[in-house]
Amino acid sequence: MTRRLLLLSPAVLAAFQLRPAVQAVDHLIVGTRDLDAGIEWLSRKLGVRPASGGVHPGRGTWNALLALGGRQYLELIAPDPKQSKGGEDVVAQLSALDTPRLIGWAASVAGIDALAQRLRPSVPDVAAVADGSRRRGDGKLLAWKSLQVSRQRFSVVPFFIEWGSGSEHPSGDSPKGCTLQSVSFRHPQPEEFRALLAKMGLDAAVTRGDQSSLSAVLRTPKGTVTL
Secondary structure, three states, X not given: OOHHHHXXXXXXXXHOXXXXXHHHEEEEEEEOOOHHHHHHHHHHXXXXXXXXXXXXXXXXXXXXXXXXXXXXXXXXXXXXXXXXXXXXXXXXXXXXXXXXXXXXXXXXOOOHHHHHHHHOOOOOOOOOOEEEEEEEOOOOEEEEEEEOOOOOOXXXXXXXXXXXXXXXXXXXXXXXXXXXXXXXXXXXXXXXXXXXXXXXXXXXXXXXXOOOEXXXXXXXXXXXXXX
16 A cells, blocks of 8 residues: 555545544444453443444354434444354454453445445555445344455454344434444555545544554543543
């Protein structure tokens, strides 16, 4: 990935208005190797207990959710012991986590197919738009389309999600009490990473760090908490 590939010209920047990353967040993803243990960890840390969300058939994972205000939520994801196959890479990465931690995020988008077409000429590793779904504990099916823009699943680069018109957004009935205040990033090459986010229509604070990382500040019943 070269600096020439990532830098934006003033004309390109003027073509669309960048969204602050904190406003673009659809959901934050916290990984844990055991869902029950992760629920207890988040409950103690935030003062709100995540509720069971459902399973991801064929992906080897299941989750628990809590709302972050508006159409934003936190997804706690873990290997599903009842699924023997599927999502081997993701399951292995989650199983290797010593403690729960923030591992990624999804940005909301309207018109995901158009976004994919716009990104492909200049953004590396743009995948095909994929259909996804999971069935909630109450039997309701949630459906969405997603767009991966990096092959590194646990990267601080977001993936994009567009929820189906007939699907309820998970924030609507997830446990409430927390709100997302800010997101920030560290990266070994902050200027290049910030330019890459800008190509995706996102604006964010990026500082230099030895490794890429994502931080989120939440207002919670326990006070201000940083993940």
